[in-house]
Amino acid sequence: MKQSAARPLLWLGALLAVYLCAPFAASIPQIGQADWASVDWRATWSAVAVSAMSASVATLIILAGGVPLGYWLARSRSRAVALLGFVVQLPLALPPLTSGVLLLFLVGPYSGIGQFFDGRLTDSFAGIVLAQTFVAAPFLIIAARSAFAAVDPVYDDVAATLGHHALTRFFRVTLPIVWPAIRAGLALAWLRAFGEFGATVMVAYHPYSLPVYTYVVFGGQGLPAMMPLLLPTLAIAIVCAVLSVYSRGARASLAPPTDNGDEPASFTPAAPVQSGEVLRLAFDATRKLGTFNLDVAWQPRTRRLAIIGPSGSGKSLALRIIAGLEQNDAGSVTLGDADLGALPPERRQIGYMPQDYGLFPHMTVAQQLAFPVGADATNARYWLAHLGLDKLTARLPRELSFGQRQRVALARALSRHSQLLLFDEPFAALDTPRRRRLQQSLRALQREIDAVTVIVTHDPDEAALLADEVLVIEQGRVLQAGPVDDVFQRPASLRVAELLGLRNVGIGVVSAASVIETASGLRLPCADASLAAGTRVMWRVAPRALRATPDGAWTGTLTGHALRHGDRYVTIEIGGETFDIASEDAPHAANDVQRFSIERDGVSAWASSYASLCS
Template sequence: MRPMPRAVKGLACLLGLWLLAPFVAGMVRLGDADWSGVDRAGLVRAAGVSMASAGVATLLIGLFGIPLGYVLARGRGWWTVWLGGVVQLPLALPPLAGGVLLLFLLGYGGPLGGLGLSEHFGGIVAAEMFVAAPFLIIAARSAFAAVDPVLEDVAATLGHRPGAIFRRVSLPLAWRPILAGLVLAWLRAFGEFGATVMLAYHPYSLPVFTYVAFGEAGLPAMLPVLAPTLLLAGLLMVAGHWLTRPVARGAAPRMAPLPLPATRERAEASPRHLALAIHRDLPGFTLDVTLESRTRRIAILGPSGSGKSMTLRAIAGLEDVAGQVRLDGGDLSPLPPEQRAVAYVPQGYALPAHLTVARQVTFATDCVPERAAAWMGALGLEALSGRYPAELSPGQRQRVALARALSRRRVDLVLLDEPFSALDAPLRARLRREVLAVLRGMEALTVLVTHDPAEALAMAEELVLLDGGRVIRAGPTADVFARPGSELAARLLGAEAIGDGVMLPDGRIDLGQGVGLLVRHPVGEGADLPPTGTRVRWSARPYQIRLAKDGAYPARILWRGTVRDGQRPTRLRLGDAELEILADPSCEADGACRVTIDPGCLQVWPAA
């Protein structure tokens, strides 16, 4: 644990001492207490009234205040801001002023005077609710705001309706701060004097009884009254601390990483037809995606902020967009998320912290227990069934999220939002292979969002490139990689070594200085090349241009960098193009060389 700054500790201790000092002073004067003049029966009645009224007030505050806190946390618009300000008004008022306002409302001449709450136990409860409610509402709002909305979104895609999501996800995750707010509200209600004395002087609550005792007999008679008051408050504070303490689950036992299970190859299922026409306007950004695809696995690739995740959420029904989402001719747009039969795995996996692995996997409303057990076994999760998300590695969390999504009775769409982005490279490669093996042969259509071209190439049959909320290229994955259509698309696909040229009749690109770069294999392919004479741009990845003594193309090394990770950055001239490549550490010094480039790895597009 890192040490705290001395100034911070000093300031904290000073305030703590100031808060403790009055209690110490009172304890010192207990010997002066006049116990003989105490109305013990009245004291017991007053204490009972305060405890009962504070309890009733806290129950009512919880019943109405917890939903209000949720509304304030999730609501949007001016009315939410206005309502949040109204909630805090009682904190800004002196308690006596609050009591006067309550008299205007509940007094004999007020609009609700007929309820008869003035000088009544109900009036004490009403006054305590008015002054104590903000403590619970503010705590609930902060607690619900800290709950990731994605957890609620995933619960919706698993078939849960809004009420069930609130009860099973939002409330359990926010419960401990809310419980602390309830304790604070009870304490504030228990000690309320100003509003109570204005609205309901009788029956005596403990604060009013204390005030009356002071007026009649002075300080010596106050001490016997303060002692039980402090005792009750202290007991409740201890109970509140015990109820709201963090639950120490302990660290997960150290275990060797579970091996990924072997999977059997299955025949590919028939294609599914997905048609998108979605539009949404946001400040500074417009999503406008039109797409039609007949395949089993689609990857959406694009830079950060291009609209990839929003598109995926629109398919799941989690974004309010205009347009249509159609699957095999059926329109999903009117359906809420819980009725779309989607298996949604968001970034971060969205595993509620209060559920064990076993409960996570069976969380869907239409979960098939036998299927959940089968997926837990297939993904190596059986030994983890009693663990919580905090006790899992990123790879294990990823597998839990996948098993949860696939354990439903019916899944038509598998939506994966950058499922491997948080993993290290070796684990990412292993899980990529594992997930691909799971997806093959499934009846569902898979849509994968990624910013990694290699991931898209490995997992998708069709590829969609997004930029600025619009589709800039779509088609079979191999075709998109080979013919990106524009330099922007090529760079999204990882192009780094880029040159210019002119198409020749034999499927080569004239790079200048007599170098003709072969783009297609001699037989069959290449019908989609730009016409002869077209000025084009071309690219290859740095590691795809290799130095070789028997290489097909003459080149010249211009510069050699320092070896990094077993490779030497090298700049060379090929025709009129200067390219950055990654060469073997032992490559020759500057000068003439030869290079080889696989025609199948080249990307070609018309120059702008």
């Protein structure tokens, strides 16, 4: 079915290929009829030299200005720049003769610029270069703009956090990534300049370029004199085609890795970590982006931290403010006694890992680890061996598995003795088994280093594993912050409980000693007798506190089934409240209605100012 569907496309492609090849085939019989005797080879090679030299000069001019212009057009959102991008493409749409006329208005002998140069800009080598530059520049500019626009900004962000200033980031990261596209644009620009006729004949009829000389010979001697003049052009085209094929072959990917490499490395510290005073991160982040407002403040007391929240809550924005990649409209960011908020990202001495790890596609593993400013070669070698990467140093990122990429990014961040490591959902793109293995690896690493680590995640299990303190945010506001155990055991609101994936949680009021009346009117026993009557509370029932028993005091209805972390649960409804309990504690009944007991010791409650606001 797929082959039959693709057949019409194949025929269409083949038809165009035949048409493009047909003129070359049609020229072969004309070789014998060519007027070789009357060829002025000296004039011919002079024209070839003029075209080749002028095209090369024009291409250098286009390279010097076209790359920055393409970068500007790609990164600016100004309407004026968008209009400029439209204007620089006009030479592609204009007839070449029209382009020549426009150039005469600018540099002709009667223009202000032309008179300033005493008419030397026309009928000269300079005139040929000007004409070729005007018509060929859009090829490079468009290629450069498209290439720069396609570069993921995360590479520049990561390079900044690794200590590199803007100019260094451009030449060492951005430009090498886009260079294949720019190289292609340069080749097109050179070929277009070499073959330029219309604008050249208007601006600089003399000295003869090859296209103009071909036109002159054709007008004087006719078609038989054309074949000798076509040979240089065909030879150049063949050379360009060969170089293109060779370049494409050289860029072909190497063989994929033979091992998956996602098993966690064995974390056995070479020496025990010498911990001094524990560094503490504190930040007050305020940022307005369109209709979204972030206003988050946190002063944790430990060094393993997590920020958790749903998509669009502002957790990644908060992390980028800590890294210095986003402006903090108000507030501060401090690490110990250091005021990070006063420093640009390249001076914050941090390690930043975005979701896809931000490995530079043109650098090998060894080059990635040598890239950070102030990278310690001895430290880098240690982490290469420690993370199982010492045999991968010559590989590019595309030749690594997900697990290997994650470990390379870790080693790169650790190679410069970073005191603050920021992870933006580093495991989001991985399948569950691989994610669990790498989480365990990172947890082992956290025990080994002194750096403060901040994990941004929407996975509560990941936050509980990798953090000692957690910050829960939504819509740019703090919902709750504190030690992991406190937040998970006593969420401040139903929304926090939902974000943390907690079950059997609700709101209510203490109606009597050790009795909680839920929002639906269900009366729950509670072991905590210290709560005064009338206190608004949140409550939680442990799954094991609910059991199906023939003489239970509560009647419940089975309403559903669920599988979480390999364990089966059933959902029951008791007195308008919904509970999840282990399936073995609720044997299936014919009518799905059973009696249940609720153990007092399994019901916890705590005062909450949010309880009256939750629904």
